[in-house]
Amino acid sequence: MRNAEFTDPRLVAVYDVECPWGRDDDFFLSMVGEPPGVRVLDFGCGTGRLALGLAAAGHVVTGVDPARACLDAARAKPGAERVTWIEGGAEVLPGRAYDVAVMTSHVAQFLVTDGEWAGALSALRRALVDGGRLAFDSRDPADRRWERWNPVDSRRRLRLPDGGEVEVWTEVTAVEGGLVHFTRHYRFPDRELRGDAVLRFRTEQELRGSLAAAGFRVERIHGGWHGEPVGAGADGELLVIAVAA
Structure with a gap:
């Protein structure tokens, strides 16, 4: 989504x-x-x-x-x-x-x-x-921030207010011109969700x-x-x- x-x-x-x-x-x-x-x-x-x-x-x-x-x-x-x-x-x-x-x-x-x-x-x-x-x-596109958005460097585990935990990470899927396409992954204990996004640099x-x-x-x-x-x-x-x- x-x-x-x-x-x-x-x-x-x-x-x-x-x-x-x-x-x-x-x-x-x-x-x-x-x-x-x-x-x-x-x-x-x-x-x-x-x-x-x-x-x-x-x-x-x-x-x-x-x-x-x-x-x-x-x-x-x-x-x-x-x-x-x-x-x-x-x-x-x-x-x-x-x-x-x-x-x-x-x-x-x-x-x-x-x-x-x-x-x-x-x-x-x-x-x-x-x-x-x-x-x-x-x-700033000159900083090329998206190059640091990868499943290794971006992976982290977060504790939520209800006491549960979620593991999140980012995966860049395409870079074209000033557009960066990426997917955010969310691994909950009971399921994994994901969200796609595009940013303009x-x-x-x-x-x-x-x-x-x-x-x-x-x-x-x-x-x-x-x-x-x-x-x-x-x-x-x-x-x-x-x-x-």
């Missing part, structure tokens, strides 16, 4: 264990900054980790995601009542409603086609006030061009979570902060 980690409730629980609060969340939280009360859109909010952190910091947060299973998990967490949760994609975004929009956990890379990406950027531009900021992460130049076409001005792009220049650190990221022009 395509992107099963976001649509299968059993795999959503695994995702939550695999992806606790980390330095990426610290980066985006500090980017939104202070004082409280900023109207923030978390586009592709998943199970709500960052959205809940932003709301706890006093911001007015809307979490939007097309995966109902992820939103169900988000709504069940402590503090969920502080966030407005909306099921859907770019088509549900209101106009000029937010001061900041974020796309985290490499959501940008799940927008595979040029049309999907351009449509999302246009909708995000419309959703932001003039001068509002958009921040997102996308892996865009270069810095591609990101800059698409942002300009959608009405954004790039403010800065970092290569790592501590503000390193692109290509200078070990993180292999393109951390983009742009302004709605």
